[in-house]
Ligand code: GDP
């Protein structure tokens with residue numbers, strides 16, 4: 006795994022070392038899986054493979070950042086975060102607020118990459134090709150094992166937009182079964198990407 010110096014001032018080795026030191030081994034392996042799957046989806050969808058592989062690799066960089074650090078980042082007026090984020094948790098923060106840590110620690114300023122990180126958990130009403138690639142790769146990478154993952158892979162490799170729709174419906178079903186609080190953006194995204202066409 007080698008990342009060209011296009012999107013970060015860090016070398017590939019530095020980038021990989023920082024990613025690895027910020028999470029446990031299982032999460033690190035997940036990130037490698039997402040990177041490889043993102044590369045594959047990029048090839049299928051005529052998107053920049055290097056950029057997709059990098060975005061996939063770093064998407065969960067902040068997954069295990071301590072809660073206190075997230076809260077401090079949200080409260081810091083310099084960052085301009087919506088204070089409603091304080092009502093959520095790390096499941097929601099690690100993408101939306103995680104992009105702040107990625108910019109700071111991994112020296113990445115590319116807006117398309119940072120936006121894909123921000124949207125990788127909840128998706129959004131509008132999604133760029135890179136947003137879709139990271140969102141879907143996260144769900145279907147080879148380490149993922151849940152009832153329905155094979156269907157998710159088949160659908161996503163056949164059509165990226167359908168992959169987004171399938172994933173949002175599946176995630177919402179899972180969250181509703183648990184009576185979990187749904188982030189409004191997740192519902193808005195579902196209404197765009199998962200609804201059957203007439
Ligand atoms: P991961 O970081 O690779 O585990 O995957 P994600 O970033 O996609 O999701 C992290 C967690 O957030 C998962 O357990 C999702 O089910 C959960 N999640 C996704 N959308 C929502 C939401 O709207 N509300 C809540 N409470 N959790 C969500």
Ligand code: FE
Nearest residue numbers: 064065099126
């Ligand atoms: Fe994540």
Ligand code: FE
Nearest residue numbers: 125126140143
């Ligand atoms: Fe996801």
Ligand code: FE
Nearest residue numbers: 035064065143
């Ligand atoms: Fe992930």
